[in-house]
Amino acid sequence: TTCVACARAVAPAGSYLDKGIGKLCPRGTYSSSLNTSPFCTPCAAGITTAREGSSSASDCTVAARGYYIDPNNATLALPCPLHSYQDQEAAVNACTPCPFGWRTKETAATGELSWGPAATQAAAAETARSLTCSATKLFVCGPE
Numbered sequence: 001t002t003c004v005a006c007a008r009a010v011a012p013a014g015s016y017l018d019k020g021i022g023k024l025c026p027r028g029t030y031s032s033s034l035n036t037s038p039f040c041t042p043c044a045a046g047i048t049t050a051r052e053g054s055s056s057a058s059d060c061t062v063a064a065r066g067y068y069i070d071p072n073n074a075t076l077a078l079p080c081p082l083h084s085y086q087d088q089e090a091a092v093n094a095c096t097p098c099p100f101g102w103r104t105k106e107t108a109a110t111g112e113l114s115w116g117p118a119a120t121q122a123a124a125a126e127t128a129r130s131l132t133c134s135a136t137k138l139f140v141c142g143p144e
Contacts, residue, residue: 008036014055016040028064030054046077046108048089061091066108068092079108087111 011022014030016037025031025040028048032041032055043049043060046067050059063069063077068086070076071093080086080095083103087096087110096111098104 010034010036014053024053025049025055027052027054028060030056030059032056044075044077046079047075062089063092064089065110068095080104082107085109085111 009017009020009022011017011031011034013033013035015022015024016031016035016039017023018038027050029040029042030049031037040054041057043057046064047060047069048062048064050062054060057075061069061074063086065088066086067077067079069091070078083098084095085098085104086092095109098109
């Protein structure tokens with residue numbers, strides 16, 4: 001007799017199946033047990049994992065860029081408030097205030113500069129033209 005169930009692929013914890021081939025869960029996701037799923041479970045919004053292949057929701061401890069981990073609830077990420085930013089994926093409990101004279105246009109700023117105070121606006125505009133920004137949350141010029 002042939003063992004039909006034996007031929008079925010199963011991915012270990014921290015992995016998922018892609019057309020029968022086991023692959024590590026990407027950053028920001030996890031799988032906690034043997035599975036046949038074509039995807040991993042995502043971390044909560046604004047939270048990611050330190051590396052690929054996470055096998056537990058408890059690995060979701062790193063704030064995504066533009067967010068910080070709520071000091072009162074480690075499973076919750078909050079967007080950086082106006083006029084502050086967070087430019088790295090890190091286990092941080094606060095965002096960095098904008099330097100004097102700089103402001104953010106929206107919450108969840110990632111720290112990529114495109115405009116500044118009037119004295120440096122022309123230089124910042126020139127710099128912004130030469131940058132390729134992947135984020136959508138940018139600084140914008142504005143008086144304090």
